Amino acid sequence: MILERFKPATGDIVQVPEPLLRQTVTALFEKVGLPPEDAAEGADVLVSTDLRGVESHGVSNMLRTYLQQYRQGILNPKPQWRIVREFPGTATIDGDRGLGMIQGPRAMRLAMEKAKQVGVGIVTIFNSGHLGAVGHHSMVAARGDMVGMCMTATGAQVVPTYASEPRFGTNPISIAAPARNEAPVYFDVATSAIAGNKVRLAARVGAPLLPGWVADKEGNPILEETPASERGQFWHLPLGGTREQGSHKGYGFALMAEIMSSMLAGALPAMLDAQAGYKHYFAAYNIAAFVDLDWFKDTMDRMLHTLRTTKPAAGHERVLYPGLSEYEDEQERRAHGIPLHREVIEWFAGITKELGVPPLTTK
Amino acid sequence: MILERFKPATGDIVQVPEPLLRQTVTALFEKVGLPPEDAAEGADVLVSTDLRGVESHGVSNMLRTYLQQYRQGILNPKPQWRIVREFPGTATIDGDRGLGMIQGPRAMRLAMEKAKQVGVGIVTIFNSGHLGAVGHHSMVAARGDMVGMCMTATGAQVVPTYASEPRFGTNPISIAAPARNEAPVYFDVATSAIAGNKVRLAARVGAPLLPGWVADKEGNPILEETPASERGQFWHLPLGGTREQGSHKGYGFALMAEIMSSMLAGALPAMLDAQAGYKHYFAAYNIAAFVDLDWFKDTMDRMLHTLRTTKPAAGHERVLYPGLSEYEDEQERRAHGIPLHREVIEWFAGITKELGVPPLTTK
Numbered sequence: 001m002i003l004e005r006f007k008p009a010t011g012d013i014v015q016v017p018e019p020l021l022r023q024t025v026t027a028l029f030e031k032v033g034l035p036p037e038d039a040a041e042g043a044d045v046l047v048s049t050d051l052r053g054v055e056s057h058g059v060s061n062m063l064r065t066y067l068q069q070y071r072q073g074i075l076n077p078k079p080q081w082r083i084v085r086e087f088p089g090t091a092t093i094d095g096d097r098g099l100g101m102i103q104g105p106r107a108m109r110l111a112m113e114k115a116k117q118v119g120v121g122i123v124t125i126f127n128s129g130h131l132g133a134v135g136h137h138s139m140v141a142a143r144g145d146m147v148g149m150c151m152t153a154t155g156a157q158v159v160p161t162y163a164s165e166p167r168f169g170t171n172p173i174s175i176a177a178p179a180r181n182e183a184p185v186y187f188d189v190a191t192s193a194i195a196g197n198k199v200r201l202a203a204r205v206g207a208p209l210l211p212g213w214v215a216d217k218e219g220n221p222i223l224e225e226t227p228a229s230e231r232g233q234f235w236h237l238p239l240g241g242t243r244e245q246g247s248h249k250g251y252g253f254a255l256m257a258e259i260m261s262s263m264l265a266g267a268l269p270a271m272l273d274a275q276a277g278y279k280h281y282f283a284a285y286n287i288a289a290f291v292d293l294d295w296f297k298d299t300m301d302r303m304l305h306t307l308r309t310t311k312p313a314a315g316h317e318r319v320l321y322p323g324l325s326e327y328e329d330e331q332e333r334r335a336h337g338i339p340l341h342r343e344v345i346e347w348f349a350g351i352t353k354e355l356g357v358p359p360l361t362t363k
Numbered sequence: 364m365i366l367e368r369f370k371p372a373t374g375d376i377v378q379v380p381e382p383l384l385r386q387t388v389t390a391l392f393e394k395v396g397l398p399p400e401d402a403a404e405g406a407d408v409l410v411s412t413d414l415r416g417v418e419s420h421g422v423s424n425m426l427r428t429y430l431q432q433y434r435q436g437i438l439n440p441k442p443q444w445r446i447v448r449e450f451p452g453t454a455t456i457d458g459d460r461g462l463g464m465i466q467g468p469r470a471m472r473l474a475m476e477k478a479k480q481v482g483v484g485i486v487t488i489f490n491s492g493h494l495g496a497v498g499h500h501s502m503v504a505a506r507g508d509m510v511g512m513c514m515t516a517t518g519a520q521v522v523p524t525y526a527s528e529p530r531f532g533t534n535p536i537s538i539a540a541p542a543r544n545e546a547p548v549y550f551d552v553a554t555s556a557i558a559g560n561k562v563r564l565a566a567r568v569g570a571p572l573l574p575g576w577v578a579d580k581e582g583n584p585i586l587e588e589t590p591a592s593e594r595g596q597f598w599h600l601p602l603g604g605t606r607e608q609g610s611h612k613g614y615g616f617a618l619m620a621e622i623m624s625s626m627l628a629g630a631l632p633a634m635l636d637a638q639a640g641y642k643h644y645f646a647a648y649n650i651a652a653f654v655d656l657d658w659f660k661d662t663m664d665r666m667l668h669t670l671r672t673t674k675p676a677a678g679h680e681r682v683l684y685p686g687l688s689e690y691e692d693e694q695e696r697r698a699h700g701i702p703l704h705r706e707v708i709e710w711f712a713g714i715t716k717e718l719g720v721p722p723l724t725t726k
Binding site: 085117118121122124147159160163175185187193194215218219220241244245250258259260265266268269285286287289300306307312318320 | 550581629674
């Protein structure tokens with residue numbers, strides 16, 4: 001459901017078959033010291049995210065940062081995570097500076113094990129790296145006949161309503177739920193007006209930011225279009241943009257993600273410690289513990305079919321639901337490749353050469 | 364954090380001491396057949412909500428509807444709730460047509476019992492009435508040293524992004540969390556641009572609705588100010604208002620509340636059955652199962668103090684956090700009474716007379 005403005009011009013696009021991209025990303029992760037299993041998990045998260053059309057959190061934006069952080073020793077390529085507190089339905093985990101994106105699926109699987117036993121499982125992680133697309137981890141639960149939720153707390157860059165200084169990360173929240181024949185629900189949004197990675201993406205494709213998306217460095221909402229080119233020139237506004245349009249709600253959702261991810265992980269929020277790193281929250285709901293699983297899937301189908309066949313308002317082609325375009329993109333991209341910006345292809349050429357990994361091929 | 368536009372003119376206000384209001388509301392509930400304990404619980408929810416300044420969900424807007432529904436037999440004054448499915452961490456409950464607002468605190472207490480055992484407790488209820496302010500039920504958990512979350516799924520009146528027909532309720536989401544000395548976090552918002560009850564409140568105090576809050580009956584967002592007087596003339600827009608301002612996020616949060624409240628309760632969403640009634644979701648997180656409780660409360664204090672002392676942007680007096688103005692209102696109103704619109708006082712005069720209950724006095 002990405003806005004047209006974020007799509008690169010067609011001439012700048014190179015289609016890369018998914019298995020080839022996966023292979024190169026895995027090799028790069030192995031080269032910076034990850035065990036093969038973790039390298040494959042990391043590649044799976046990134047490539048799955050690109051398959052879903054979520055470019056902002058795929059290889060283009062994130063891989064170079066991750067590799068850099070491994071090479072600089074910020075991330076630990078061989079983390080030994082440690083459960084510091086545990087109940088039958090919960091666990092709090094020290095991530096040992098591992099990459100959150102790779103620890104996420106494992107954390108969700110632990111939450112799912114707990115949910116099998118007691119109906120619901122909650123896992124939090126502190127001392128961890130960037131989580132990638134939070135929706136991916138929720139989807140791990142959905143694939144196992146559970147409802148998954150995932151949130152993360154990131155570095156302070158969002159100004160609360162009426163504030164002049166940033167206090168929250170773009171703290172995204174996600175949910176995924178299975179259906180029978182319809183595309184599963186896959187909902188993953190920043191609690192800021194616009195995701196942090198979307199700003200970087202907008203800068204790369206030359207798209208301006210819309211009114212109400214960001215504030216100037218004194219916290220005043222910018223209510224006209226503004227170029228995205230220079231990160232650091234503005235703060236993020238909460239979802240809603242202004243108080244009148246509901247920014248206090250976006251602010252509250254950011255606080256919710258902070259409480260669930262940072263506070264329930266026993267780690268300081270970014271506003272109290274800029275070096276606190278990323279903190280994550282994973283929830284798995286065992287559907288069969290609440291209701292009949294077949295009823296759930298059939299009713300999800302009825303609901304999702306109703307949504308996507310709702311008559312659109314004037315000027316619009318159709319009504320989507322969260323997860324529908326992601327599912328369609330996935331079919332399309334599995335068949336025809338993942339579109340990468342030429343600049344990303346060039347980066348791959350450089351990094352594979354530098355690390356001594358076979359180059360990324362496109363056929 | 365209610366907008367000025369929703370406040371009645373000073374001349375129309377009567378201050379009613381909280382204990383007197385509580386007494387009259389309890390008596391009215393008893394008169395329509397509720398057991399004394401339930402009547403007192405219902406009065407507590409409504410009066411607590413008014414104390415917090417959440418007029419939209421206090422006695423003014425809601426009590427007349429509840430009494431009417433009891434008298435019409437829509438609500439069951441003596442429900443026998445039944446757990447239809449249960450795991451150590453979860454329960455699904457048939458509400459037997461009881462008023463959700465009264466069943467809410469009890470459901471949250473059950474979730475808390477489970478959280479004491481396994482770290483987290485989730486309870487869903489179907490076949491129930493209106494839940495009142497969802498934040499109240501989250502606060503039940505916060506008072507017991509837990510993080511509380513509560514959501515509810517209501518009748519279809521919100522149009523999904525790009526849609527011409529309503530598919531969701533205003534499906535609110537809430538979270539509450541304790542601090543040590545700071546006012547606790549109390550976050551409770553509709554996932555629509557504006558709460559359903561706020562439209563009724565705006566109509567009563569003569570306030571117009573702002574651009575981006577509602578759509579016309581064909582789903583087109585209304586982008587100018589519009590009178591709130593005639594409910595039924597428009598549909599609600601999701602939080603965000605338009606796609607560009609993030610309505611797909613409000614839409615997704617509404618779907619999240621629908622999945623957690625309706626689907627995990629085994630009840631049809633309103634879009635599939637307009638008669639399905641209200642469905643509710645309650646979550647209690649046992650803080651001590653995750654982290655040290657003292658650390659949590661002290662760190663909440665540091666975080667909340669940081670938020671409320673953040674330098675405000677130009678033109679604003681201070682930065683609030685969700686729960687701060689509610690806490691301040693509560694101190695003020697406990698001391699000086701709950702401000703009710705004269706029209707509400709007149710309604711009390713009529714209904715107490717009609718039901719043979721001693722009149723509401725103001726001193």
